[in-house]
Amino acid sequence: MTTARTWAVALTGVDGHLIEVEADLSNQTPEFKIIGLPDKSLGEAVQRVHNACKNAGLDLPRRRLTVNLSPASLPKHGAGFDLSIAVSTLAAGGSIERRAIAHTVHIGELGLDGRIRPVPGVLPAVFAAVRAGFERVIVPRGNEAEARLVPGVEVRAAASLAEVAVWHGADVEVPDIETVAVAAGSSVDEEVLDLADVVGQEDAVEALIVAAAGGHHLLLSGPPGAGKTMLARRLPGILPPLSEQEALEVASIRSLSGEPVTSLDSLPPLEAPHHSASVAALVGGGSRVARPGAIARAHCGVLFLDEAAEFSRVALDALRQPLEAGVIEVHRAGFTARFPARFQLLLAMNPCPCGNYGLRGAECVCPPAAIRRYATRLSGPLRDRVDIDLPVTRVAASRATSGGRAEVTTAQALTRVSEARERAAHRWRSTPWRRNADVPGTWLRQGALRLPPAVRTSLDRALERGALTLRGYDRVLRLAWTMADLAELERPGIDEIGRALHLKRGMNP
Secondary structure, three states, rough: OOOOEEEEEEEEEEEEEEEEEEEEEEEOOOEEEEEEEEEEHHHHHHHHHHHHHHOOOOOOOOOOOEEEEEEOOOOOOOOHHHHHHHHHHHHEEEOOOOHOOOOOEEEEEEEOOOOEEOOOOHHHHHHHHOOOOOEEEEEEEEHHHHHOOOOOOOEEOOOEEHHHHHHOOOOOOOOOOOOOOOOOOOOOOOOOHHHHOOOOHHHHHHHHHHHHHOOOOOOOOOOOOOOOHHOOOEEEHOOOOOOOHHHHHHHHHHHHHOOOOOOOOOOOEEOOOOOOHHHHHHHHHHOOOOOOOHHHOOOOOOEEEHEEEEEHHHHOOOOHHHHHHHEEEEEEEEEEEEEEEEOEEEEEEOOOOOOOOOOOOOOOOOOHHHHHHHHHHOHHHHHOOEEEEOEEEEEOOHHHHOOOOOOHHHHHHHHHHHHHHHHHHHHOOOOOOOOOHOOOHHHHOOOOOOOHHHHHHHHHHHOOOOOOOHHHHHHHHHHHHHHHHHHOOOOOOOHHHHHHHHHHHHHEE
């Protein structure tokens, strides 16, 4: 028998598909060919594998060698298939044992000298292998820490092709070569940001706590220097730590983005793209390989759009569907990539292009048409998906120079948020939801938790006169339930509905 089989993983978004790599020898004109819908970079694996085998002392047979990647209908891309192609061809030629590779997944790119280079997406690839029932995975040594984050699988890390071949029964000398490390990330450790640094913004801090407790989206509008960015960057610190499953999902997306992953981080991520970001930068994409965008990297965390009105309207409106669905699908010719995108949206914007509109003691030089045009950069449907619309003003000089700190610290806010989320999770324990922001409006309007008419009077009146859409009505109800959880109340009352209305659109009951 001249056919050998092993396994690799093809990634489409965060979804991994197990690929059977078959190598077959035939007595025809010597040739090395890869079939099964490979892309150009995968087609170039022929030369990488040939040179890597030769330099590792593992010569390939001079016969017709055909490698099939099955299923053939699934597009395959990248150099992560190199190692599996190499071991299958060596097994077909008899250099290593066929049985040794038949139940092992191989992931890695080969260098011409036989070294195994790290590849992006190892974490979701190993996850896919475990879900498919495999018990052993061989990965580049540079990806070892990342692969070992997945429980329930034997991870072997190799620095060279010769090392892998010896594991599979080859008689070859393993060279002492330097491991190819993962490129270091550009991020640096950020200083711990505390809410106590925010002075004179008690209403904004309370709105931030409400947003964190219920998972609500937030819009901060006000003049430059009011503290909008300062508040936004403190939101991840008052969110509950990520669960192990959530941390693994976040790490998988980081891995797909090419960032080094060595441990699980329980702090919710914060993504803050520049206002010049394109639609593809926000939602993800790529012509041949789909990469996660900012909204996927903000999964289980916060997407902060500073100077939101400066983003293109097309890019902002692209957020509407992920805000509702919690996932984003990138459609390209030949494949569809799916990324999780359950994030909290935090927008910050000025009242006008110069920032001085409505500010006492300052002169606004913007014409009325420019002010109206600036305000409409955030479309009505997008604003309707924002739960809290909060104006922020500048702090008075007496408060800013008093030398005191705010009464609410990040630790105190986190305690309140965690307790409120526990109450919400207990209330929704028999449903798929755990946060108030995720509960469908029909459950709050028509179910057993429907509020009495006397409590809903101001809310119903706002809906009847057109001040609220039905989506906005539901969002006010969710806000009211979050406020009840923070106040340790069994259910919202008139006060909670009134404050929720005020936070939603600045309306008074």
